[in-house]
Amino acid sequence: MTRPSTAKGSLLLGVISSLALLANTVFLGTFLYAFILLRIILPARVAEVLANPVITRIATVWVGCILWWMNHVYKVQWDIQGLNRAGKQQWFLINANHQSWVDIFVLYNTYLGKVPLLKFFIKKELAYVPIVGQAWWALDFPFMRRYSKEYLAKHPEKAGKDLEETQKACEKFSRMPTSVMNFLEGTRFTESKHNYQQSPFKHLLKPKAGGLAFAIQALGDKFSALTNVTIYYPDGIPTFWGMMCGAFKRCVVRIDEQPIPAHFSQGDYQTDDALRLEIQQWVTQLWEEKDQLLETLSAR
Template structure:
């Protein structure tokens, strides 16, 4: 049996062990989570807010810390992080990032966990039914979004705007205490096929969508001081979730930039003001143009660093 086959077997064995550990870890903490969810269903809102929600956040943090410990101490990826050292637990953060893989979520938690309020993502409604994890997201007040196709809306025009109402309703809860709200502007994970289908003008990105982030800004007014814009780069290859489980993660490059949010964005009516809608979309487009350049720069810097550490590679 050659070395390549042995490496494949070893990686898959690590993946199976990791999967078993993840399921066991999730089920163990899931017992405590459901014990906390039951009071959330029946107790008054004030009691839930001051007693139950902190318990749910603590349990979810324990689950997350177990996964991050496994990633960092078993897989030992090489992190190169910049710009995430000015965070605190008492501020509101609006966070966005390029989206390539489920691994992105754990990368963002690596950056923000225990440095800022618990990161909450906009999630597709269908993921509510993922066992334990879906219920945890619900208990943590993650905003679940139901996106309707143009064909469905043509047949059911009364549903138009429901996604906006859900965004605004979710953001009302975020306004009560410091929160970190995450929105992937691309709306889906990057793939070459999607990139070609979109005819994306960017080399490394899909086209950004401004709607979700615009409604979040308008719902939370001036709570956000700035946009935390994370650029995530995986040199070599983009790891899938199974790659992560198998430990096939090498270098992870992350750069976080703080971008001011124009004050008037929170005052207008994005849905009914074409000029404001165009201005916010242009703002998002400029962010994405710069992010595309940043990804290229980070890849080039990493390649030069590898060559500097390996002169024989540079000669080849």
């Protein structure tokens, strides 16, 4: 079973790291807001040419500073294998298992500068996080609004609306090379969630195929393959605060490319029962292989 980290960090380093992150965010946030305002004022097509590239550059510098801190202050040891395809003029559909907020920085460390800036599926509520939430909006991150079963029972007209919003967000990416990142589990792994779901996987929660299917259908043949990333923490799952304190020391990343069946982009995931079942079975097989890989890595 995947376990939490037992590595120890330094409280002083955590405070210093927090102040450095705050300074980095506020400084670059000043420029970010200026170009967000420009984006709002300008016509959409003009903003794509003048404002959007600068906003992307600001976000790249922000992430790059964090990665520099990880690699030169925390001195994380990386074991990355399988990164065989890269290119800033290609479209990438990336999926990974989700255990911690640290996963996001692991993925940026793996891909920053090698592929178009990663754009994650984000919960709608996170759009209101100061500076960062507005940056996600300006970068056209696809926001997802998930409705609970209880809410849908009272408002059945909302059924499927969350996936429709996802598809509309992904359609924007057809105009320029993009890396779309999706955590298929939809939430971070914990033992309590694992037990509640009665997940058939030892190291993973149950995958949700809907968001992935809608990204494939929105962008058609732009994606030549699914980039399947498996993240493993040999010292246990680090928390974000643990990382800030320097307790995150080692990370294993395994990457493989899975061909996407061509007909997945041609049907309707919502209305075609046979297609929906086929995509779900395809995702389940991916998850079985990922679970086995995590078992192998944990046994080393």
